């Protein structure tokens with residue numbers, strides 16, 4: 001299938017590691033020029049270097065952005081858009097949440113993670129808008145999470161943060177549709193990143209069992225019986241960004257192997 005992505009320009013937040021890094025890698029493999037955003041500029045540069053080695057024809061640049069420090073956002077977006085000469089695709093992937101129950105979570109952590117997502121993605125999208133409006137295939141993809149629909153009992157923060165992200169996605173799809181910009185969200189279930197590996201190790205220690213057994217225990221509610229891979233999410237980003245997905249907007253698509261219970 002020709003995705004029509006060659007020579008498009010994508011901005012990816014959270015590109016320094018995990019899911020964002022996987023999304024950037026998949027976009028590069030389709031011939032997309034990239035701006036990689038993160039606080040950890042050295043890790044972004046490592047990702048950029050590896051991708052440039054594999055795809056010498058691509059323009060791949062890195063910019064430091066701290067979504068908790070608003071003054072870092074607009075200059076980074078503007079200079080990257082000027083250097084790459086446009087923006088066609090914005091993937092808002094930066095985020096996370098403090099794991100824990102209500103009494104354990106300090107106010108600063110609530111403020112910090114809401115600043116990153118969803119407020120950070122609102123700010124990123126606003127800064128990218130002037131360039132997205134000029135694209136003939138403009139796409140925004142927000143990485144939310146299944147807890148936005150079904151809050152988990154072990155982590156109170158993941159629910160409201162991702163619910164707000166889904167609501168912003170829908171609101172922006174309404175607002176930006178008339179400007180030819182689609183806005184969608186992807187809801188990953190537990191995904192095989194560094195964070196998942198740490199969780200498996202902690203659970204193995206708590207249960208006093210080997211890691212493989214702990215992982216099976218953690219995945220017992222997943223009908224497909226395995227953890228989500230970063231590539232599963234990246235594949236959907238490619239499709240949503242593609243020329244074939246021009247009529248998909250305001251959608252929130254789960255990638256969780258059937259874990260969510262709601263319809």
Ligand SMILES: NC(=O)c1ccc[n+]([C@@H]2O[C@H](COP(=O)([O-])OP(=O)(O)OC[C@H]3O[C@@H](n4cnc5c(N)ncnc54)[C@H](OP(=O)(O)O)[C@@H]3O)[C@@H](O)[C@H]2O)c1
Nearest residue numbers: 014016017018019038039040066067094095096145190191
């Ligand atoms: N992994 C999962 O199981 C899972 C499940 C559902 C949803 N998600 C969502 O998927 C997204 C990526 O998750 P992940 O697992 O890949 O997480 P991760 O490995 O912890 O990566 C988080 C990314 O967000 C960036 N980030 C964090 N705080 C930032 C800030 N203040 N300013 C700018 N960038 C910031 C980090 O970059 P720097 O450190 O360089 O700033 C990093 O690249 C998140 O939005 C997460 O909520 C993940």
